[in-house]
Amino acid sequence: MTGIKELLLSRIRDVADYPTPGVMFKDITPLLADPAAFAALTDALADLSVRSGATKIVGLEARGFILGAPAALRAGVGFIPVRKAGKLPGATLSQAYDLEYGSAEIEVHAEDLAAGDRVMVIDDVLATGGTAEASLRLIRRAGAEVAGVAVLMELGFLGGRERLVPALDGAPLEALLTV
Numbered sequence: 001m002t003g004i005k006e007l008l009l010s011r012i013r014d015v016a017d018y019p020t021p022g023v024m025f026k027d028i029t030p031l032l033a034d035p036a037a038f039a040a041l042t043d044a045l046a047d048l049s050v051r052s053g054a055t056k057i058v059g060l061e062a063r064g065f066i067l068g069a070p071a072a073l074r075a076g077v078g079f080i081p082v083r084k085a086g087k088l089p090g091a092t093l094s095q096a097y098d099l100e101y102g103s104a105e106i107e108v109h110a111e112d113l114a115a116g117d118r119v120m121v122i123d124d125v126l127a128t129g130g131t132a133e134a135s136l137r138l139i140r141r142a143g144a145e146v147a148g149v150a151v152l153m154e155l156g157f158l159g160g161r162e163r164l165v166p167a168l169d170g171a172p173l174e175a176l177l178t179v
């Protein structure tokens with residue numbers, strides 16, 4: 001394990017039975033409160049985005065905003081928020097999906113993505129892969145190309161990678177940590 005992985009892992013807190021019984025919640029707030037860990041994470045995500053040739057970064061609400069926005073600034077590309085339904089004021093594309101603990105619908109401003117864009121999706125956790133998969137559908141429906149998905153942490157036992165890899169169609173799934 002490299003130094004950065006140890007640092008990031010040490011700043012993620014396990015919270016049992018949150019938000020529902022049986023879920024082990026991975027809380028990234030201690031990592032965000034540590035500027036050295038947050039900077040190392042931002043640099044790693046930005047580096048993956050630059051290497052993938054991404055021209056835009058999509059962040060998935062809400063924790064994907066916290067990680068994706070500084071990574072976009074660092075990478076020198078635009079940041080596009082994919083939000084839970086009903087939060088964006090303009091014309092949107094919508095996609096429904098299932099979560100580890102519920103179901104939801106995400107949206108993007110239709111005008112934010114177009115043919116010629118190459119998009120890296122950033123989020124904190126890959127669990128079942130439902131959120132990320134839905135975001136890939138939105139990106140492609142907008143006419144843009146998927147550069148990859150980059151997450152801080154993959155929960156391997158939930159099978160998100162197996163779900164997402166076919167949907168990625170050859171683009172990389174990068175997880176800085178796997179548990």
Ligand SMILES: O=P(O)(O)OC[C@H]1O[C@H](OP(=O)(O)OP(=O)(O)O)[C@H](O)[C@@H]1O
Nearest residue numbers: 061062063099100126127128129130131
């Ligand atoms: O791989 P999946 O099973 O789709 O789960 C992963 C998603 O779930 C969490 O977000 P959540 O919807 O809880 O929203 P939040 O970031 O606003 O807390 C997490 O931040 C990912 O976006």
Ligand SMILES: Nc1ncnc2[nH]cnc12
Nearest residue numbers: 023024025026100125127
């Ligand atoms: N166990 C978990 N911890 C943190 N975020 C999540 N999103 C989905 N499952 C999660």
